[in-house]
Amino acid sequence: MSKVTRLLHSYRQEHYSCTEAGGTLIGERRGQHIVVTDISEPDLDDIRTRNRFERKGSHHQQKVDELFKQSDGFLVYLGEWHTHPEDFPQPSYTDIQSWLTGIKATEPMVLLIVGTKGEWLGIKHGNNIKVLNEKED
Numbered sequence: 001m002s003k004v005t006r007l008l009h010s011y012r013q014e015h016y017s018c019t020e021a022g023g024t025l026i027g028e029r030r031g032q033h034i035v036v037t038d039i040s041e042p043d044l045d046d047i048r049t050r051n052r053f054e055r056k057g058s059h060h061q062q063k064v065d066e067l068f069k070q071s072d073g074f075l076v077y078l079g080e081w082h083t084h085p086e087d088f089p090q091p092s093y094t095d096i097q098s099w100l101t102g103i104k105a106t107e108p109m110v111l112l113i114v115g116t117k118g119e120w121l122g123i124k125h126g127n128n129i130k131v132l133n134e135k136e137d
Contacts, residue, residue, distance in 0.1 A: 004036055008114050011042075013050075013085040020053035022046070022082030024060050025110050026067050026075055034078055034110055038067060053082045079103070079110030079124070089115035091122070099124055 001009075011021035023040035042048060045057030067075040080103065082095075091099075091113060103109050105124045113120040121133045 004039055007039060007041070008081065008112075011083050012114060012116050013083050014116050016050075018085065019048040019050055020083050020085070021048065022053040022055060022080065024055075024064055025078040025081055025112065026064055027078050028074055029076065029078075029107070034108065036078060036110065037075060038063075039081060040064065050085060079112070081110075081112040081114065083114045086115050087117040089113040089118070089120045091120060096129065099129060100127060 012018075013020065021042045023042060025036045025039055027035045027037040029035075040060040040063040042053070043057040043059050045059070047054040047056055064077045068077075080099070083089075084092075091111070095113070099111055103111075103124055105126055108123045108125045111122040111124055111129065119133065120131070122129050122131050124130075
């Protein structure tokens with residue numbers, strides 16, 4: 001299990017008292033491939049409740065900027081992640097509206113929701129959001 005996966009799983013809302021968490025996904029683009037190598041994590045400035053996460057802290061952008069600079073522009077902002085207090089999460093109306101208005105996607109951007117037992121993964125490109133981990137018959 002990768003460092004990023006372990007870190008994301010550490011924020012799973014496995015107890016009733018756990019609040020939502022979230023941040024940015026950071027990594028590299030290798031042609032058509034997207035490789036997440038790091039994330040920003042929630043901090044005291046963010047808004048966190050049982051059913052809501054809102055990035056407010058400047059530390060998220062600072063982490064993206066720091067890794068971009070350290071890597072000479074190789075590591076970049078790739079998208080967003082947050083948790084849901086459900087086993088197999090689905091994006092809420094609020095999630096979708098936030099992604100549509102808040103993420104400018106001239107290149108494919110990763111959208112990740114971490115549930116207690118599984119994840120929802122999608123890609124936003126332009127104004128289209130496509131589910132990546134949904135099984136098709």
